[in-house]
Structures are given as C-alpha cells and as structure tokens.
Amino acid sequence: MKSFPRAKSLLFIALATALLLLLPYMAMQFTSEVSWGLADFLIAGALIFSAASAAVWSVRRFERPAHKATAVAMVALGFLLLWAELAVGIFS
Numbered sequence: 001m002k003s004f005p006r007a008k009s010l011l012f013i014a015l016a017t018a019l020l021l022l023l024p025y026m027a028m029q030f031t032s033e034v035s036w037g038l039a040d041f042l043i044a045g046a047l048i049f050s051a052a053s054a055a056v057w058s059v060r061r062f063e064r065p066a067h068k069a070t071a072v073a074m075v076a077l078g079f080l081l082l083w084a085e086l087a088v089g090i091f092s
Contacts (some may be wrong), residue, residue, distance in 0.1 A: 013052045051079040
C-alpha cells in the first residue's frame with residue numbers, strides 16, 4: 001500500500017500534539033497548581049493540531065523562504081494570541 005506524505009505529516013502532528021498534552025497531564029499528577037478539565041485538553045489539542053497543520057501547509061504552499069517564514073510566523077503569532085486570550089483573557 002502506498003503511503004502519502006500528507007498522511008504521515010498529519011500522523012506526526014497528531015502524535016506530537018498528544019505528547020505535548022502529556023505535559024499538563026503529568027503535571028496534574030504531581031501538583032494541584034495545574035488543574036485542566038476535559039474541555040481544556042480538547043481545546044488545547046485542537047489549537048496545537050490546527051496551528052501545526054497550518055504551519056506545515058504554509059511551508060508546502062509557498063516557494064520563497066521569506067514567504068514561508070512569514071506565514072509560519074503569522075501562524076505562531078495567531079496561536080500565541082489565541083492561547084493567551086483563552087488562558088487569561090488579555091483582550092477582555
């Protein structure tokens with residue numbers, strides 16, 4: 001069976017997302033300072049997965065390195081702003 005590069009990329013992104021989400025899960029086992037619920041894990045997972053997928057897509061979409069870097073930087077900025085808003089409400 002022929003394997004597709006996009007499927008491998010999405011699988012890698014999904015595995016990396018799951019590994020990143022293990023960090024707060026493990027922290028919850030050792031301290032009460034981290035208290036995430038199911039919704040927190042689902043939202044963080046969707047946010048990380050979508051940002052990583054958008055970054056991979058933009059790297060494949062653009063040809064010039066400057067355009068790739070700009071697109072990835074915009075995805076990263078959007079990710080950080082949304083994460084900060086969800087975490088502490090910086091825009092409220």
